[in-house]
Amino acid sequence: MKILLISGYTQEKLDAQTRTISFLQKPFTHQALLDSLAALQSPPAARATGA
Numbered sequence: 001m002k003i004l005l006i007s008g009y010t011q012e013k014l015d016a017q018t019r020t021i022s023f024l025q026k027p028f029t030h031q032a033l034l035d036s037l038a039a040l041q042s043p044p045a046a047r048a049t050g051a
Contacts, residue, residue, distance in 0.1 A: 002040045 008026045024036045 004036055004040055 003021045004024060005021045006024045006026060006028075010025065022036060022040055024032060028036075
């Protein structure tokens with residue numbers, strides 16, 4: 001299952017719990033949300049390399 005965690009906390013504060021979960025920090029733009037969702041839909045190898 002693919003998960004996008006959206007939180008007002010910083011990623012560093014959540015790293016211990018979210019190592020395998022995509023993270024988007026509030027506040028975010030519409031484009032940042034679209035980019036995060038598109039990255040979730042890409043193959044795992046592409047996500048790991050940042051492509």
